[in-house]
Structures are given as structure tokens and as C-alpha cells.
Amino acid sequence: MAYRVLPGLLYGRSHAYGHPLTGSGSEASVNSITRQDLIHFHQTWVRPNNATLIVVGDIRMAEVKPLVESYFKGWQSAPVPKKNLDRVQPADRAIVYLVDKPGSRQSMVLGAKLAPPKSDPDDIAMETMNLILGGTFTSRLNMNIREDKHWSYGARSLIMNAKGQRLFLAYTSVQSDKTKETVQEISQELQGLLGAKPATAEELHAVQLNRVQGLSGRWETMNAVTNSIGEIVTYGLPDFYYETYGDRVRSVTLKDIATAATKVLTPQNLIWVVVGDRKKIQDPLKELGYEINYLDGDGAIVPQPFH
Template identity: 40%
Template sequence: MVDAGAASESAANAGTASLALDLFDKGTRSRDVFKLADDLASLGANLSTATGADLSIVRLQSTTAALQPSLALMADAALNPSFAADQFTLQKQRRLAQIAQERAQPNALAQRIVPGLLYGEAHAYGKPASGSEATVGKIAREDLARWHATWFKPGSATIIVTGDTTLAKLVPALEASFGGWKAGTAPAKQVSTVARTQGKRLYLIDKPGAPQSTIVAAHVSEAAGQPEDLAMEPVMQNFGGMATSRLNRNLRLDKHWSYGTSGQLTYPRGQRAFMVVAPVQTDKTKESMLEVAKEIRGVAGERPLAGEEYASIMRNMTSRLAGRFATLSALESAAITSLNLGLPDTYWSAYAGNIRGLTEAQLAAASGKFVRPNELVWLVIGDLRKIEAGVRELGWGEATILNADGTPAPR
């Protein structure tokens, strides 16, 4: 885990971090893409990468018996990527195709557009990790090598290991693989604090002929590290995190207007976003927006979690605790969360007891702090010929028509 991620980029070079990570398993200075793939396959190992808002991740899955030689391959990929010209050209073409696909799919398009509306396009969290056609089109191999040399430093890296091993076995293997990593620390990232979201803003994107409209309601909420963070877990699970959440009970199970909706608090290290995503049938767009707004007001305080609903969600939260960390991936995820959010060492050992101790009053207090209906920004993607008039009738602010790249569209 390297403290970099999409937040290490400026708006002008968005996509650099993720494009660099995509090429880590495409060849090193001593192994071309085929040799690296063959060596991994011969050990039964798998190498993958991921880019989050705050972290860049290189992940190795290996058998215990082949851990040491597999670690050597991981280190070679992470420390000595070649960014070979042919693989760079191919991966860049794939990335541009990926961006086009994201812009064509309404839910993915919403995830590209909303961060800029909430944080501003110049903010570390205000751009899509994949970048845009304009920024990716300008990226050169040298830019990837420069990003890697700047951000992949051992002083900014953490190694997480889950599996059947011990420190006594592990440390010598890590020293053999990563011991030559030249000392250094990555620069501090510039993640500014943004003001509360200015509400009463409505944005529309036209998708002619779309059978569904995608409704997004969002605002910037609180940064991680609040005393109420734990209480928001059952609140958000009950609101929009499961098949029988309030949003799904309303729009899917009761009215049959949607196949499924979600509500979440995003999890960057800095200020998180409260966000609802609701794909609904086109002819119920306006009515669904009213229902989403009602549910948001409800969770913010009009309808606090109480009585049997409170008892039900607490059963849901506690009944699954026994198996919460039964897999290596779950243990890994917990360690990543601890690292990214700076959780205390006792956080997970005390987690079950702390969850069980949450009261109705604590859930209500947390809801009112994190969810602010008057600050909502709305984005609706759909066939404007069919939905625009009804959406405008709501009077939820001046409607702005956007292109698929988030820029204002001429009318």
C-alpha cells in the first residue's frame, strides 16, 4: 500500500496514477510482459493493482510454499516497472475505450461527474481516477516513470500480509525482495478542505431513448475520524446498503420503479460524500426524486431509526460479526481501512462490542450530523425529451444541462 492514489495527481494529469499501476504487471526492466506472466504462472501466483482516492495498491496472491519467489516477482514489478512502449500504447488505448464506456453507462457516468460538482474539478477528490480523454491523451511514458519515481517510496509504503505465515518467516523474505528499495518518502498530498455544499442545484444529462433515468442526490459530508463514524454504519446500511434498505423498500419492493438503489458515505481519507444513486424507470423520474428526497429527510431526522426497525438493523449488524473476518480478503480489507483512516490498533478487537453498544439516540445524532437535505446537489441522467419538464416542475433550483464530460451543454 503506497500513500499516493488519485489524490497524488493534479487535474491536468488525471489518470496518471491508475495508468501507471495498470502497467506494473506488463513488464519490468528484466522481464518483458510474457516472461513476467510465465514466471507468475509457474509459481501459481497472481499479481494485480488498484488505485483508490488515497492509496495505490499492488496485491500479490501466492501459495505459502512459493511465497518467497513470488515476493521477488512482486518487488520487481512494483520497484522496476519498464512501462514498455508497446504495452504503454496498448494500455492507453484500453483506457480511452474504458473512459468512453464509462461515459456511455449512466451509473458510471454519474460517478465521473458528481465528484467535480461536489469538490470542484481542481480538488484531489474532484476528478475520476481513470482520467478524461483530454488528460489521458496527453500522458507520455515519461510521465508514468516520473510519477512512479516520485510516489513509490518505502517511507510512504506499508506491507500487509494475510495468510499462514509468521514474522520470523516473512521478514527475511521481505528483506530479500524489497531490501534494495532506495530510502525516501513521497511528497505530502494537497487535499484541501471544501466548504459545505451549496444546495438547490440541479444538473441534467441527456441520454436519448434511455429506458431508465439515473438519479443522484449528493453533498459533501464529514471527514473520517468523527466520534459518530461507527453509528453511521448501521444508519447507512439500513438507509441504502442492503436489499431491504429503506430506499429499496420504497422504490423497488413497494413501488416497483427500480431494480435497486443505493445510499452510501464514500470513504476517502478526507471529507466524505453522502450519495444516493437511484436508477428508475423513465416515466417515474419526477415521482422517484420526490421519494428519494423524502427518504433523505427521513434519515436526517424526520424518521429516526427506532423500535423494531432499530432492533432489526442491529440484528443485521451483529449476526454477521461471527463471520466478518473469516476470509483473508476480509482481514486484508480491515487492515487497509485501518491504514487509510489511521484507526487505533484496538479498533477491530473492540468493534463487535462497540457495535452492540450503539443506542437509538446515538444513531439519531449521527444521522443529523452527516446527512443534510438542504445541501443536496441533484444529477439526473436520462431522456430529457421525456423527463425534463417534470424535473423542472419540482423547483429544486435552476436546471443546468451538462455534456457527458461535465461541461455545460448549449441549448
């Protein structure tokens, strides 16, 4: 439920990225789809000037080109609408959005904001910083909330890929009576990387090894190679992106990590989505002093309950 409502809160419903991260729309939107809608979508978007053909295998361009020219010769180009990828201004304060799930013994706690695009020059530094924060089992978030506090089975963070501003998420599911405290601990871990507890040389070395030594596994199958090429195409990355990836990961410094943290981590204006039993968690959350709004399962604002 948290992933369904989050994009609309950060991007707005009219933005290309403002749709739910799970499922395919809402019950109402799916029920309203007509055959003509499908035809219109196909005619609008499925065009050669809006597509890239990736071929991976024991084959040469001289063999592929005649096949493409033969089978796709009738496929006509046409103007393609421009999607709304406008830059979204960040919130000016932290806000909590609460989705009531009566009877739940756990709360899903998710803190999010928008980070720079995948094509940002500091992408690898941001990726590396995130590994230290919450991208591995031994990351700070997991070692704090799972291993030290024992409130959760796991806590993570991630930076999603996108051509435009992309989602940064710090998230976990915790026992209901530690919901407020989890918001505080996540905020504290973000603040730590911003200066109170900067990344160490040991942490940086560990995540660099994690990324570099795992590279060989990225291309074990033809499908994996296709996906890597697709990532380069989709996000406008240089053709040599993966050729130099290992060296660029190894060259990340602690100063780079600190810079990346300032570009991504802003605990003072995170958007929090909390899904849980409102009657158990509402009053403790109010103690945080943040504005609290109430949502239904589709992300629509609902009136504040009286009790």
C-alpha cells in the first residue's frame, strides 16, 4: 500500500512518474479501459522513432540488418507526445501520510524524497553512499533497526533508476509499538551520513568490493547482457558506462560520499508514508511534531478521524 500511494505524493498525479509502484493503476482506472484506449495507446507510442532494438547473441550486424529492414519496413514513424518529466520542487518540511490498516501488528515505515537522475555525474557516488546507508545486509539501517534494536526483519534504502528525478527510499516493516521510534532512527541514520557520523574508510572499501566483485555476474546470460544495454539506452548513459564502471567505483572517495549524501539525504523534508493500525500508532507519531495527513489505499486524502 505504501508503494501504491508514494509516487503521487512526491511527483503529483500528472507527472509521468506519478503512478503506483505496484500493480497497474487503480481498480477504477483498470475497469474504465476500453478497446479503443488500447488501440490509441499502440498507435501513439509503439513507433520506430520511439523504440530501440537490442540484439544479443552469436550474430553479426550484417545478418541482423537485412532481417530488420525486411520485417519492419512497414512500421511508420509518427510524432510521439512528450511525457511530463518536469522537475518537482521538494517539500519544505517533513510530512507524514498515514494509511490505516486496522488490526495490523506491524507498521510499514517509508521515508522518501526525490534524488537527481541516473545520468547525474555523481550517480556512482550516490549509489555507493546508499550501499553504506541501507543497500546491503551490513548497512547502517539494517544493523541498527534489525541487528541492534530487533524491531524488524530488515531495513533497507534504495535509489531507483529514472531519466528524470528518481525516488530515494528508506524503508522497513516494524512492530507497531516502535513506529515512531523507527522514524526517528531512520532520520538519525540519514543525519549521521551528513556529518554527525560520516562514512568510514572501512565502510567505503567494503561496498566498493561488493560492487566490483559482483560485476561478472551481471553478464552471465544473454538476457542479462540485454538488460545492461537497455539500461544504457533508457537512461542516456555513455556507451562505455560498464566498461569503466569498476574503475569509477574504485575511485570514489570519502569526500565523494559526503557530497553525494548532501544531494540525496535531507531528513528535514522527507515524505513519510506509514501503513499500520492507526489507533496504535497515531498518537506516538503526533509526538514527532510533523504534519499528519490520512490516506485511503489509493492515495486519496481522507478526513482526520475523531478517535
